[in-house]
Amino acid sequence: MKRGIVLEYINGGVCAAKGFKAYGLHCGIRKNQNKKDLMMIVADNDCVSAAVYTQNLVCGAPITVTKKHLANGIARAVICNSGIANTCSADGIEKAEAMCSLAAAAAGCSAEDVIVASTGVIGVPVPLEPIKAAMDELKAGLSYDGGTSAAEAIMTTDTVSKQCAVRFKIGENICTVGGMCKGSGMINPNMATMLCFLSTDVNIDASSLDAALHEAVKNTFNMVYIDGDTSTNDMAEIMASGLAGNDKITAKSAGYGEFLAALKAVLLELAKMMAKDGEGATKLIECRVSGAPDEESARKISRSVVSSSLVKTAMFGADANWGRVMCALGYCGAKVDINKVKINFISDAGSINVCQNGAGVDFDEDIAKQILLRDEIIIDIKLYQGEADAVAYGCDLTYDYVKINGDYRS
Amino acid sequence: MKRGIVLEYINGGVCAAKGFKAYGLHCGIRKNQNKKDLMMIVADNDCVSAAVYTQNLVCGAPITVTKKHLANGIARAVICNSGIANTCSADGIEKAEAMCSLAAAAAGCSAEDVIVASTGVIGVPVPLEPIKAAMDELKAGLSYDGGTSAAEAIMTTDTVSKQCAVRFKIGENICTVGGMCKGSGMINPNMATMLCFLSTDVNIDASSLDAALHEAVKNTFNMVYIDGDTSTNDMAEIMASGLAGNDKITAKSAGYGEFLAALKAVLLELAKMMAKDGEGATKLIECRVSGAPDEESARKISRSVVSSSLVKTAMFGADANWGRVMCALGYCGAKVDINKVKINFISDAGSINVCQNGAGVDFDEDIAKQILLRDEIIIDIKLYQGEADAVAYGCDLTYDYVKINGDYRS
Numbered sequence: 099m100k101r102g103i104v105l106e107y108i109n110g111g112v113c114a115a116k117g118f119k120a121y122g123l124h125c126g127i128r129k130n131q132n133k134k135d136l137m138m139i140v141a142d143n144d145c146v147s148a149a150v151y152t153q154n155l156v157c158g159a160p161i162t163v164t165k166k167h168l169a170n171g172i173a174r175a176v177i178c179n180s181g182i183a184n185t186c187s188a189d190g191i192e193k194a195e196a197m198c199s200l201a202a203a204a205a206g207c208s209a210e211d212v213i214v215a216s217t218g219v220i221g222v223p224v225p226l227e228p229i230k231a232a233m234d235e236l237k238a239g240l241s242y243d244g245g246t247s248a249a250e251a252i253m254t255t256d257t258v259s260k261q262c263a264v265r266f267k268i269g270e271n272i273c274t275v276g277g278m279c280k281g282s283g284m285i286n287p288n289m290a291t292m293l294c295f296l297s298t299d300v301n302i303d304a305s306s307l308d309a310a311l312h313e314a315v316k317n318t319f320n321m322v323y324i325d326g327d328t329s330t331n332d333m334a335e336i337m338a339s340g341l342a343g344n345d346k347i348t349a350k351s352a353g354y355g356e357f358l359a360a361l362k363a364v365l366l367e368l369a370k371m372m373a374k375d376g377e378g379a380t381k382l383i384e385c386r387v388s389g390a391p392d393e394e395s396a397r398k399i400s401r402s403v404v405s406s407s408l409v410k411t412a413m414f415g416a417d418a419n420w421g422r423v424m425c426a427l428g429y430c431g432a433k434v435d436i437n438k439v440k441i442n443f444i445s446d447a448g449s450i451n452v453c454q455n456g457a458g459v460d461f462d463e464d465i466a467k468q469i470l471l472r473d474e475i476i477i478d479i480k481l482y483q484g485e486a487d488a489v490a491y492g493c494d495l496t497y498d499y500v501k502i503n504g505d506y507r508s
Numbered sequence: 509m510k511r512g513i514v515l516e517y518i519n520g521g522v523c524a525a526k527g528f529k530a531y532g533l534h535c536g537i538r539k540n541q542n543k544k545d546l547m548m549i550v551a552d553n554d555c556v557s558a559a560v561y562t563q564n565l566v567c568g569a570p571i572t573v574t575k576k577h578l579a580n581g582i583a584r585a586v587i588c589n590s591g592i593a594n595t596c597s598a599d600g601i602e603k604a605e606a607m608c609s610l611a612a613a614a615a616g617c618s619a620e621d622v623i624v625a626s627t628g629v630i631g632v633p634v635p636l637e638p639i640k641a642a643m644d645e646l647k648a649g650l651s652y653d654g655g656t657s658a659a660e661a662i663m664t665t666d667t668v669s670k671q672c673a674v675r676f677k678i679g680e681n682i683c684t685v686g687g688m689c690k691g692s693g694m695i696n697p698n699m700a701t702m703l704c705f706l707s708t709d710v711n712i713d714a715s716s717l718d719a720a721l722h723e724a725v726k727n728t729f730n731m732v733y734i735d736g737d738t739s740t741n742d743m744a745e746i747m748a749s750g751l752a753g754n755d756k757i758t759a760k761s762a763g764y765g766e767f768l769a770a771l772k773a774v775l776l777e778l779a780k781m782m783a784k785d786g787e788g789a790t791k792l793i794e795c796r797v798s799g800a801p802d803e804e805s806a807r808k809i810s811r812s813v814v815s816s817s818l819v820k821t822a823m824f825g826a827d828a829n830w831g832r833v834m835c836a837l838g839y840c841g842a843k844v845d846i847n848k849v850k851i852n853f854i855s856d857a858g859s860i861n862v863c864q865n866g867a868g869v870d871f872d873e874d875i876a877k878q879i880l881l882r883d884e885i886i887i888d889i890k891l892y893q894g895e896a897d898a899v900a901y902g903c904d905l906t907y908d909y910v911k912i913n914g915d916y917r918s
Binding site: 153154156186407429433453456458495502503 | 567829839842846907913
């Protein structure tokens with residue numbers, strides 16, 4: 099957090115900021131009637147809007163349509179289904195456009211001002227009928243505290259819904275930024291690495307909003323690694339209603355720093371929730387690298403460590419096999435002197451040094467085990483070769499990851 | 509296989525070629541008395557020799573020592589232990605040198621002519637005492653049919669030992685190339701991706717041997733992906749005794765093509781054995797990409813597909829989730845037109861088309877299941893965008909991978 103900026107974490111998510119209603123329900127795209135599969139977010143007024151998208155060459159039809167609709171930086175509503183990704187199917191674009199038309203009718207806006215997203219199985223056509231049939235109920239359900247039902251409706255293999263909101267001040271104006279996201283497999287940058295829908299009531303210009311979103315994503319969502327698969331449908335978007343009444347933020351104005359700090363805080367919380375709820379995960383793994391010669395090296399190393407299947411399985415087994423950490427550091431491509439490396443494992447049960455000057459040190463395996471049995475583990479790597487640092491977030495690799503993904507479609 | 513070259517697969521491994529003895533035994537580095545953990549290969553005469561090494565910045569002490577010893581392109585013997593990698597431990601170099609001295613005394617050569625390798629846990633000091641104590645027995649056991657015991661002694665989490673040998677002719681001279689390798693986690697190029705010890709009786713100059721090994725590794729070991737972790741200790745080496753009596757091969761001489769074809773055949777067999785025996789694997793996955801605009805794109809795509817955790821778990825579950833194949837194709841960085849992609853799943857139970865022109869086609873899930881339940885699966889991707897092709901080898905991701913790696917050290 100930037101010094102002098104006070105951030106207050108509050109309850110709620112995408113409806114925490116002024117001017118946003120949401121609702122989520124089960125419309126029937128999924129067989130399981132207890133699983134919501136459709137949601138909308140509707141703003142009271144046209145919003146300045148920005149988004150970041152998957153870098154996957156194979157990208158879902160909703161991504162293509164949303165890019166087009168956001169070209170003017172204005173949005174009024176979001177519609178999103180889970181269960182089917184609307185990707186790699188012949189009439190995907192028409193269906194995504196049709197979803198926008200349905201949402202526009204419910205929101206009372208133009209289809210061009212609707213953001214559309216889908217998440218789920220690739221290659222299966224998304225059925226429009228259940229969506230059409232549910233629109234009246236969806237519209238009727240929209241409310242200023244509907245964020246939770248909406249967050250539930252975008253879950254796929256997530257085990258918990260993920261929301262976060264932060265309140266802060268710009269001058270005398272109380273502002274809020276909040277949102278929801280879903281993970282939890284296919285999480286790997288580069289770029290927006292899942293679905294994330296954000297809202298804020300700050301008054302801000304389009305280019306500043308875009309710049310802030312890109313900046314905030316860099317050290318949050320783009321540092322989360324679950325399984326190395328970059329999804330076809332990932333997107334993070336934000337709508338700004340302006341209802342907080344602050345003087346309009348531009349990149350050079352005073353309020354930009356406050357807004358960016360708040361946005362980063364929300365994204366970091368969501369990123370960590372996502373990592374911790376990675377498919378089958380039992381624990382959050384945070385790899386902190388400091389003393390790197392440059393930021394890119396620090397990022398490479400931290401990402402490589404949290405991505406390593408061997409590190410991830412060792413963490414699952416609470417096994418202090420730090421050699422695998424060294425190994426992942428060694429193959430990541432960062433040019434560092436491995437003979438200076440220091441590694442500690444840290445959790446709320448304590449901290450233990452396992453490697454010094456690139457070589458193993460005697461350590462108490464029982465203490466290491468106690469530390470690694472906790473559900474939030476920090477792998478702390480000090481390089482002593484500069485001032486740069488980075489943090490990456492991931493999770494352990496477990497039997498349940500295999501179980502969840504061995505037959506996802508059934 | 510190059511047209512006009514006849515290759516005969518024969519029994520045996522590193523002792524199949526003329527002039528090589530080997531033996532493996534349990535010396536006590538491992539607790540399990542039934543698991544061999546030390547082996548030697550000894551040539552009857554000084555051999556021309558070449559090797560490829562791990563690209564990991566953190567490399568084992570044996571790699572450093574072997575690089576030095578092979579600088580002159582001559583070797584006489586190999587010593588290798590399993591159980592401990594002799595990597596990231598303060599006195600690793602001295603211990604690797606000491607292992608060479610012990611092997612040299614047994615082989616009757618200089619320590620500088622010994623290739624040393626270790627595989628196992630990183631960061632634990634390798635004990636010299638059990639090695640010293642076993643040298644008399646190891647020397648006494650060396651024989652021209654000791655390849656199998658040696659191949660068993662280098663196994664770590666491998667479930668089967670891996671050997672292959674091929675006989676071929678250069679002019680009227682009968683030549684042989686053979687070898688052994690071990691996998692089976694931490695398998696990911698770039699480069700020699702495991703331990704592999706090869707021998708041949710061809711008469712060949714050092715630079716041609718080196719060139720042939722690098723060429724043969726490129727489309728075999730370097731296309732095998734188990735878990736994305738590039739090990740610290742991996743190496744493939746070959747010794748050539750010259751006892752086949754052929755005219756000395758140089759890169760431009762007639763015999764080079766024959767030798768290269770035979771070497772590639774041995775490495776391809778070993779690579780497939782390694783992929784199929786990946787940690788916890790139940791099946792071999794081969795991704796064939798054809799019609800690519802260039803070779804690099806073909807290689808990227810095939811590697812990305814066999815490396816994807818989501819593809820690997822789907823294959824474990826015999827789930828024809830081809831969308832994950834498209835997804836892995838999309839994020840690998842190859843610039844291809846995804847709208848032309850055709851995907852088939854193939855096994856000895858048949859072939860089924862699941863994607864055409866980048867979109868899903870109706871297919872019979874039951875037939876797909878029957879095809880994917882077999883233990884050798886081909887994911888066939890046709891791009892229709894050029895002439896280049898590539899094949900990568902991998903395995904499924906299973907509960908047992910997690911089990912094996914959750915507590916490897918205990």
